[in-house]
Amino acid sequence: MGADDLSIAGLVYLVTNREIQVAVVRRHSCEWVRLADVSQVLGPIARLRDELARDSAVAVRRLPELTRFAAGWGRELIPSAILADPPDVLVIVPHALLHGLPLHLVQAANGQALACCSGISYASSPTLLLRGAARNPARRAEQPAQRVAAGGGTDVLGGAEDVFRSIAADVLAEFGAAADDPFFRIPVRWAFRNPDNRVACVISHGFVDPTVHGDSGILIDPPIAVATFHQRVGDETFARMDIPMRDVPAGLATARPAEVLTLGEIEMDDPTSVELTILLACSAGASDVLQGDEPASLAEALVRLGSTSVIAPMWACDHVLARAWIRAFLAAWHRRGTPKALAARAAFLALGDGSDVTELGPIHLRGDWL
Amino acid sequence: MTESSTTGWCGNLSTLSDDELGLLTQCAVTVLAEGAADDDGVDLDELRELPATVLAPDLAEALRAAGVPAGDQQIERLAGERAANRTLAIALLEQICAVPALRAEVDAAYTANQRLMIADPVTIVAIGLVLLVMKLRTVKVGKDGLDVTLDPMQDVMAEVIKHLLGG
Secondary structure, eight states, rough: OOOOGGGGEEEEEEEOOOOOEEEEETTTTEEEEEEEEHHHHHHHHHHHHHHHHHEEEEEEHHHHHHHHHHHHHGGGGHHHHHHSSSSSSEEEEEEEEGGTTOOOBBBTTTTTHHHSSEEEOSSSHHHHHHHHHHHGGGHHHHOOOSSEEEEEOTTSSSSSSSHHHHHHHHHHHTTTOOOOOSHHHHHHHHHHOOTEEEEEEEEEEEESSSSOGGGGGOOOOOOOOOOOEEEEEEEEEEEOOOOOOOOOOOOOSSSSSSEEEEEEHHHHHHHOSEEEEEEEEEETOOOOOOOTEEEEEHHHHHHHOOEEEEEEEEEEEEEEEHHHHHHHHIIIIIIOOHHHHHHHHHHHHHHSSSSSSSGGGGGGEEEEOO | OGGGGSSTGGGGGGGGGGGHHHHHHHHHHHHHHSSSOOOOOOHHHHHHHHHHHHHHHHHHHHHHHHTTOOOHHHHHHHHHHHHHHHHHHHHEEEEEESSSSHHHHHHHHHHHTTTTBBBBOOOHHHHHHHHHHHHOOEETTTTTEEEHHHHHHHHHHHHHHHHHHTT
């Protein structure tokens, strides 16, 4: 089945002071549907966010609020026509308090999570979605014979060094590449800056700075060399050494020397041309919402940097689950040529049949679905 | 923290790092609080989120009821000391290790937590765990809902705290 034969729908949300509405966009139609009162969902959303931020509950998958969301009140946030007959591909564009909600885990009428029925991708705005789609190599006639991939994995906290590196090695081996080791500032940036790269892979610890969001970031290996950027402004060339903008957060006991690559630094970087970023860093897709309805997550920053699509967890991620998900995804997307969203559906189905949403984990696809 | 260390943590509690003890304490709090009966009045969110200084008066009261002459400020001071927190955490986890059903539940939670790719700092906050043990009489553990009585643990913890307070 080609992309043109797929049934595709978009859900573009609008949250006002009182109610939640959604525009259901299909190939040749658009219909506004009123969904729920804001006052009815404020409490449940807060409880769900609290639960998903609680690592101990996530670890043992005791997530009653998530289950209530998926089987109960969350279903009021999806139009009944979509629940009754999920399309092949569903693009979700949340708004305001809906950003960060795992709407893909809501149960369809058949009792399965939507993520197991449709290929689902998130976008923070229709404009960003279209911008990403316009750059997507999959939408161009001339496609490279082979996808070039780069990246690596590191666990500077020390508990799962081998696991992180081996997940990165597995991902990159799919593309005939080797993981960078050590995985420090230069190879991390090069994975995004190299114009030949089509896939960037980053497996590391992420952290959120609750006070200065741009200071959130990922923990990487310490440098064995320092790059210098040269920028020409008028007749003058300015040189800037690539050194970290912040220290490792206080209280984080690293097993060895480490550095931070911040969201702020990623946002200031040159645009990337990768078609997929695999960002398995905890909570890399979790975010506050900034002014202008912009989710301030690492995953979102990479979409804005130019990555056509990003795979990232929305909350704390279990590395056993992450490995299983990404394996199934790559088998479908890279080996069989399935569109990314449908490969994500295959990955969710590899974790469970969708009747128990706690089995499906926190990973989501962001950006273009193809 | 390595996955291979999880099965053996009961045998070498005193050699565990603060991170490992902190995570084990967190897991034990979750297991006990989830096993508490609804009418026990235990608010798990409070235990997780309130600072030790706020929990101290509650614990002091529970200790006085158990015959340990403990002042609010004494307990507050104790809660702020790293060494005291380690001692309390180790003493409590030793008790948990002696009950196979509890040990298995805490071990499962600990193993699952170690699989998370997170970078949150974990500190040992033993006071919440002690408070739970002092307040609860029994907890239900495991899928079968096995009742575990905490009275013996309460006696041991009362003695440990009495010793830490210099009594």
